Amino acid sequence: MSRTKQLKLGAFMRPVSIHTGAWRYPGAIPDANFNFPALKKFIQKLEQGKFDAFFMADHLAVLNMPVNALKRSHTVTSFEPFTLLSALSTVTENIGLVATASTTYDAPYHIARRFASLDHISGGRAGWNIVTTANPDAALNFNLEEEIEHDERYRRAREFYDVVTGLWDSFADDAFVRDVEAGIYFDPDKLHVLNHKGKYLSVRGPLNIARPVQGWPLIVQAGASEAGRQLAAETAEAVFAPAGNLEAGKALFADIKGRARAIGRDPDSIKILPGALVVVGETVAEAQAKRVYLDSLVHYDSGIASLNSALGYDVSGFDPDGPLPEIPPTNAGHSSRERVIALAQRENLTIRQLAQRVGSYSGLAFVGTPQTIADEMEQWLKEEGSDGFNIMFPYLPEGLNDFVDKVIPELQSRGIFRTEYEGTTLRENLGLPRPANRFFESERSPAVI
Amino acid sequence: MSRTKQLKLGAFMRPVSIHTGAWRYPGAIPDANFNFPALKKFIQKLEQGKFDAFFMADHLAVLNMPVNALKRSHTVTSFEPFTLLSALSTVTENIGLVATASTTYDAPYHIARRFASLDHISGGRAGWNIVTTANPDAALNFNLEEEIEHDERYRRAREFYDVVTGLWDSFADDAFVRDVEAGIYFDPDKLHVLNHKGKYLSVRGPLNIARPVQGWPLIVQAGASEAGRQLAAETAEAVFAPAGNLEAGKALFADIKGRARAIGRDPDSIKILPGALVVVGETVAEAQAKRVYLDSLVHYDSGIASLNSALGYDVSGFDPDGPLPEIPPTNAGHSSRERVIALAQRENLTIRQLAQRVGSYSGLAFVGTPQTIADEMEQWLKEEGSDGFNIMFPYLPEGLNDFVDKVIPELQSRGIFRTEYEGTTLRENLGLPRPANRFFESERSPAVI
Numbered sequence: 001m002s003r004t005k006q007l008k009l010g011a012f013m014r015p016v017s018i019h020t021g022a023w024r025y026p027g028a029i030p031d032a033n034f035n036f037p038a039l040k041k042f043i044q045k046l047e048q049g050k051f052d053a054f055f056m057a058d059h060l061a062v063l064n065m066p067v068n069a070l071k072r073s074h075t076v077t078s079f080e081p082f083t084l085l086s087a088l089s090t091v092t093e094n095i096g097l098v099a100t101a102s103t104t105y106d107a108p109y110h111i112a113r114r115f116a117s118l119d120h121i122s123g124g125r126a127g128w129n130i131v132t133t134a135n136p137d138a139a140l141n142f143n144l145e146e147e148i149e150h151d152e153r154y155r156r157a158r159e160f161y162d163v164v165t166g167l168w169d170s171f172a173d174d175a176f177v178r179d180v181e182a183g184i185y186f187d188p189d190k191l192h193v194l195n196h197k198g199k200y201l202s203v204r205g206p207l208n209i210a211r212p213v214q215g216w217p218l219i220v221q222a223g224a225s226e227a228g229r230q231l232a233a234e235t236a237e238a239v240f241a242p243a244g245n246l247e248a249g250k251a252l253f254a255d256i257k258g259r260a261r262a263i264g265r266d267p268d269s270i271k272i273l274p275g276a277l278v279v280v281g282e283t284v285a286e287a288q289a290k291r292v293y294l295d296s297l298v299h300y301d302s303g304i305a306s307l308n309s310a311l312g313y314d315v316s317g318f319d320p321d322g323p324l325p326e327i328p329p330t331n332a333g334h335s336s337r338e339r340v341i342a343l344a345q346r347e348n349l350t351i352r353q354l355a356q357r358v359g360s361y362s363g364l365a366f367v368g369t370p371q372t373i374a375d376e377m378e379q380w381l382k383e384e385g386s387d388g389f390n391i392m393f394p395y396l397p398e399g400l401n402d403f404v405d406k407v408i409p410e411l412q413s414r415g416i417f418r419t420e421y422e423g424t425t426l427r428e429n430l431g432l433p434r435p436a437n438r439f440f441e442s443e444r445s446p447a448v449i
Numbered sequence: 450m451s452r453t454k455q456l457k458l459g460a461f462m463r464p465v466s467i468h469t470g471a472w473r474y475p476g477a478i479p480d481a482n483f484n485f486p487a488l489k490k491f492i493q494k495l496e497q498g499k500f501d502a503f504f505m506a507d508h509l510a511v512l513n514m515p516v517n518a519l520k521r522s523h524t525v526t527s528f529e530p531f532t533l534l535s536a537l538s539t540v541t542e543n544i545g546l547v548a549t550a551s552t553t554y555d556a557p558y559h560i561a562r563r564f565a566s567l568d569h570i571s572g573g574r575a576g577w578n579i580v581t582t583a584n585p586d587a588a589l590n591f592n593l594e595e596e597i598e599h600d601e602r603y604r605r606a607r608e609f610y611d612v613v614t615g616l617w618d619s620f621a622d623d624a625f626v627r628d629v630e631a632g633i634y635f636d637p638d639k640l641h642v643l644n645h646k647g648k649y650l651s652v653r654g655p656l657n658i659a660r661p662v663q664g665w666p667l668i669v670q671a672g673a674s675e676a677g678r679q680l681a682a683e684t685a686e687a688v689f690a691p692a693g694n695l696e697a698g699k700a701l702f703a704d705i706k707g708r709a710r711a712i713g714r715d716p717d718s719i720k721i722l723p724g725a726l727v728v729v730g731e732t733v734a735e736a737q738a739k740r741v742y743l744d745s746l747v748h749y750d751s752g753i754a755s756l757n758s759a760l761g762y763d764v765s766g767f768d769p770d771g772p773l774p775e776i777p778p779t780n781a782g783h784s785s786r787e788r789v790i791a792l793a794q795r796e797n798l799t800i801r802q803l804a805q806r807v808g809s810y811s812g813l814a815f816v817g818t819p820q821t822i823a824d825e826m827e828q829w830l831k832e833e834g835s836d837g838f839n840i841m842f843p844y845l846p847e848g849l850n851d852f853v854d855k856v857i858p859e860l861q862s863r864g865i866f867r868t869e870y871e872g873t874t875l876r877e878n879l880g881l882p883r884p885a886n887r888f889f890e891s892e893r894s895p896a897v898i
Binding site for chain 2: 024031061062063067072074079086089105107109110114116120121140142143145171176178180183184185186187188191203204206297299
């Protein structure tokens with residue numbers, strides 16, 4: 001059956017809004033990141049909208065910000081991903097549950113077991129967002145004096161992935177016979193002991209849990225560095241990497257799919273889903289005004305620290321309501337400085353407005369009517385900028401409800417988004433195959449344990 | 450108000466039955482350890498019976514048994530505790546949720562965060578069973594060549610406890626002001642950075658989650674060794690240690706409460722809850738017959754390995770249906786060998802029957818009618834053998850339903866067990882205080898975050 005290519009949609013939900021001003025927006029739930037009844041309503045609304053997945057970022061430290069910014073941040077407290085997603089699995093039926101977990105500060109036996117358990121409890125809806133945790137403060141919480149170097153973290157991540165997927169394959173899908181009469185619970189010939197001894201990890205196995213419903217939970221990757229893109233091409237099935245505009249999206253899409261093709265993978269088996277903030281209005285002007293108002297809720301103290309950091313230059317001595325001065329060459333990352341300066345010029349922003357934008361969210365955004373937003377998404381899909389998006393809501397519940405009630409029907413009416421879930425597992429909804437067990441031939445394809 | 454001393458009751462639920470034959474018992478659910486809908490029914494029935502807590506033991510490896518026994522074991526696959534308990538928290542309202550977590554194979558930042566998250570999601574019902582994981586196979590799954598020595602594990606556990614409780618105290622109970630107008634999310638003067646640097650652990654903090662509803666989740670300890678008892682006296686609020694009979698129970702009770710008193714703790718602030726298998730019948734003879742039948746479902750291959758191990762002597766060459774031969778002195782633990790030989794003599798068991806008992810469960814058991822079981826429990830309570838029990842069900846759902854429907858009403862009618870939960874948190878139901886924050890004076894006692 002030939003069919004129009006379909007958008008895949010995740011919801012980026014930790015924090016529930018990435019926007020620093022979100023908790024102050026009219027109608028917002030100020031403690032939404034940490035309010036289970038509110039999160040339950042959000043995920044049920046996302047499921048009503050047929051979203052593919054609820055996506056939890058994670059941090060292993062209180063975020064490193066100047067205290068004047070930190071005290072204004074609604075992200076300082078939040079649930080731990082596994083406890084939250086497992087609880088949310090009981091109040092949903094179809095939506096995927098993607099948790100971030102670190103290959104640098106955790107053990108593969110724990111990670112393999114927890115994702116397997118979440119996959120079983122949710123009936124095949126778990127996904128693992130593999131991160132190496134680029135945060136020096138996290139190292140200090142985990143018995144280290146300083147952070148492990150970037151490329152070494154990625155080498156460990158690659159081995160960690162091999163161990164985790166090997167542990168998931170500890171039991172054949174049909175290992176558990178549970179023959180009450182004969183008193184045989186499982187067939188020991190269908191149990192594999194991994195015996196992994198590598199450069200970073202030594203893990204005997206087997207895992208003490210049956211093979212996950214999906215075979216392996218979905219593998220997600222978000223890194224944009226050279227090492228991150230290569231890890232994604234080798235392992236990921238969904239990529240949540242930033243792409244600030246369509247050109248950048250096309251380049252990222254081509255790069256990762258090309259890398260995958262080069263090592264013999266089907267490029268369709270990796271879904272590229274950049275993050276996108278979506279602000280919906282009755283008119284484009286109304287949507288833009290909502291965003292301006294939202295940005296204005298970011299306290300100057302929160303924004304100026306981020307702006308100074310992005311510029312690598314302290315502009316707090318200048319008039320906040322005047323234009324950005326000439327910025328001398330600095331040690332800040334060149335691309336970040338150039339991007340911020342270009343943004344100020346393009347939108348003619350004052351220092352205050354720029355600080356509020358940089359201190360909240362300045363990445364890819366679709367701001368407009370349901371029609372213009374759908375136009376842009378359709379363009380990305382058709383021009384191979386992405387396979388879909390990981391949607392960020394500017395404020396909740398309003399922004400989330402707007403997306404589900406107004407944008408989703410528009411996407412559906414264009415035939416580029418589902419009206420019903422295709423299957424019961426996250427893999428089935430994304431159109432991805434169930435991995436074979438590397439140690440056993442499967443006798444039945446849909447795993448029943 | 451003076452009131453009859455009340456029994457406290459936990460349910461030991463991993464495995465759902467500790468008895469090796471349970472999955473083959475008529476009416477049993479063979480995959481009950483790994484069946485979320487079944488576990489949901491079990492915990493809801495326990496809550497109907499006003500149980501204090503659902504208790505999850507844990508293992509960080511497939512249990513080390515000869516393959517002939519392992520393949521007959523229903524405990525080989527099971528959910529990971531946090532994912533299961535968090536999911537079960539959404540289908541219950543009052544029952545406590547106690548998870549085992551290891552101080553040897555995990556990091557205090559993870560443990561502190563996960564229990565805090567479970568405590569928030571469940572509204573104050575989490576408990577941490579501190580274990581040091583006495584299982585050489587677990588070491589092999591966590592980058593080690595061999596197990597860390599027993600007393601060193603306990604020294605690390607003591608430091609680990611200090612770090613975890615210190616991390617729980619990162620925020621004052623009233624730190625989160627969420628002042629939308631002023632744009633202040635929390636008061637930075639109410640955030641404490643732990644900066645722990647000890648012999649085993651270096652953890653900066655703060656924890657990235659608000660202080661738990663209970664202040665600290667309940668602290669549980671199960672070790673019976675010298676080091677385990679001392680750790681319990683210093684830290685535990687509930688002790689799940691084995692006591693095979695009333696005399697042993699009294700000795701354990703006096704020892705741990707005495708150790709606690711010696712370091713200035715109120716002995717009432719530690720609840721001693723030994724494990725007890727309970728088999729209910731219409732008559733004592735019927736209950737005994739049920740147990741004999743259940744034991745007969747243990748395959749000889751499963752039992753004989755355990756029996757040989759307990760005796761430190763291979764009796765598999767003798768007639769299984771004959772009596773136990775004279776056992777020469779061996780290297781096996783003296784107490785385990787003597788206990789098994791005494792059991793064979795006391796109940797006049799054949800080698801097969803003895804193997805089936807030792808290979809299933811040979812600890813404290815109450816086998817009788819609701820009245821005789823309540824008599825025994827009341828005697829333990831009144832004679833200071835324990836503060837209650839961690840109940841083990843011989844088979845499910847029948848054994849669990851029997852306890853809730855028949856034994857609980859008998860205990861209630863004697864005035865020694867609650868008819869309604871006393872509070873909404875596990876601590877309130879156990880009559881235990883909410884710990885003060887060591888870094889901040891609290892301005893309000895029931896924590897609202």
